[in-house]
Amino acid sequence: MASVLIRNIGALVTGDLKNPLRRADSIYVEDGLIRAIGNGIGECADTVINAQGITAIPGLVDSHSHPSIGEYTPAQNSLSWITNYMHGGVTALISAGELHLPGLPLPPDARTALSLALVTKRCYDNLRPSGVKVFAGTLLLVPGLTEKDFDEIAAAGIRLVKFIFYDYSLLPNGEAERYVKWAGARGIKVKIHSGGVSRSGVSQVAGFDIVTTIKPDVVGHITGGPIPMPEKDMTRIVAETDYHVEICSSGNYRMALSLIRAVKAHNAYHRVLIGTDTPGGTGIIPRGMLREIAFLSSVAEVPPEVAICMATGNVGRAHGLNLGLLEEGRPADIVLLHKIAGSVAQDALDSFAKGDLPGISMVIIDGEIRVAGRSQQTPPPERLATQK
Numbered sequence: 001m002a003s004v005l006i007r008n009i010g011a012l013v014t015g016d017l018k019n020p021l022r023r024a025d026s027i028y029v030e031d032g033l034i035r036a037i038g039n040g041i042g043e044c045a046d047t048v049i050n051a052q053g054i055t056a057i058p059g060l061v062d063s064h065s066h067p068s069i070g071e072y073t074p075a076q077n078s079l080s081w082i083t084n085y086m087h088g089g090v091t092a093l094i095s096a097g098e099l100h101l102p103g104l105p106l107p108p109d110a111r112t113a114l115s116l117a118l119v120t121k122r123c124y125d126n127l128r129p130s131g132v133k134v135f136a137g138t139l140l141l142v143p144g145l146t147e148k149d150f151d152e153i154a155a156a157g158i159r160l161v162k163f164i165f166y167d168y169s170l171l172p173n174g175e176a177e178r179y180v181k182w183a184g185a186r187g188i189k190v191k192i193h194s195g196g197v198s199r200s201g202v203s204q205v206a207g208f209d210i211v212t213t214i215k216p217d218v219v220g221h222i223t224g225g226p227i228p229m230p231e232k233d234m235t236r237i238v239a240e241t242d243y244h245v246e247i248c249s250s251g252n253y254r255m256a257l258s259l260i261r262a263v264k265a266h267n268a269y270h271r272v273l274i275g276t277d278t279p280g281g282t283g284i285i286p287r288g289m290l291r292e293i294a295f296l297s298s299v300a301e302v303p304p305e306v307a308i309c310m311a312t313g314n315v316g317r318a319h320g321l322n323l324g325l326l327e328e329g330r331p332a333d334i335v336l337l338h339k340i341a342g343s344v345a346q347d348a349l350d351s352f353a354k355g356d357l358p359g360i361s362m363v364i365i366d367g368e369i370r371v372a373g374r375s376q377q378t379p380p381p382e383r384l385a386t387q388k
């Protein structure tokens with residue numbers, strides 16, 4: 001029955017696009033869940049946090065991540081990256097496939113792909129580095145999978161599959177469309193690697209025609225990962241489909257601006273997801289999610305609280321996961337942040353709007369304080385939350 005009360009919150013971002021800012025200064029948490037949000041909540045709690053008037057946002061959910069083995073990433077031969085991302089405000093990572101395993105034949109055959117997904121899923125079910133929720137075991141779709149394989153991944157709790165290596169010259173045989181149908185029938189979401197060839201060198205190129213034949217739930221890194229599809233293809237996907245579209249740190253900035261123009265024209269903010277597409281050739285970016293929010297807020301002129309929804313509630317909803325919302329009954333994954341000394345901004349949201357990164361004071365996952373005082377990955381915010 002551990003309880004936490006956060007009081008004296010300045011701004012509160014909900015992660016829900018329909019109502020991104022909520023007038024409330026307190027969040028009460030019990031047993032890892034948000035029980036109440038309101039003004040001047042006076043509940044007794046085991047831990048009382050004084051937010052000192054700084055901003056509360058939902059824990060960031062990286063829509064496109066490449067975990068591999070625990071906190072080790074073979075992509076950059078580095079350790080502890082997940083803890084460092086947590087210090088950048090990330091409380092959940094959604095795997096876009098565990099394709100960095102050293103020696104993994106690319107593309108893998110169907111049995112290897114299935115085994116890799118199952119083993120990775122089972123490992124991360126038992127492992128939450130620094131409390132971070134890692135949704136891994138994302139099955140890499142290759143020819144030769146059966147409906148029974150989809151039963152097996154569904155039984156293991158896998159909720160995402162991905163097209164990246166699939167040979168699209170086989171599309172006329174209908175197998176890929178059957179995969180999408182089998183996934184949908186089991187509540188499993190489908191993501192596609194869109195655009196040009198990835199670092200692997202063997203991924204398949206996918207633009208408007210391939211993407212609209214597959215009909216995925218999420219168009220992975222539509223603005224490039226690292227190479228985007230042609231601009232016309234991208235804007236057609238926004239205009240003519242209802243798929244979710246990812247903006248990743250690995251991508252093309254010019255295309256991200258173009259995407260946001262199309263999103264504004266079609267009022268499609270609810271379809272935009274932010275991810276980093278790391279670790280990978282782009283590196284390890286603990287502040288990657290914060291940087292994407294700041295870029296979209298300051299350069300693409302998306303209101304900061306809306307850009308935060310793209311990095312939290314939108315990502316949870318698109319993947320069918322209970323993540324990214326500050327709302328009664330939701331997991332208490334909360335980040336407290338504020339402007340950094342020297343910034344001309346007034347507060348955290350104004351920092352994003354002006355293109356300055358805010359500093360993180362506290363990260364809470366499932367009601368447990370994981371970062372207290374200040375983050376080790378951002379400069380300290382000008383004001384720190386305190387606890388007693």
Ligand SMILES: [Zn+2]
Nearest residue numbers: 064096225277
């Ligand atoms: Zn990727």
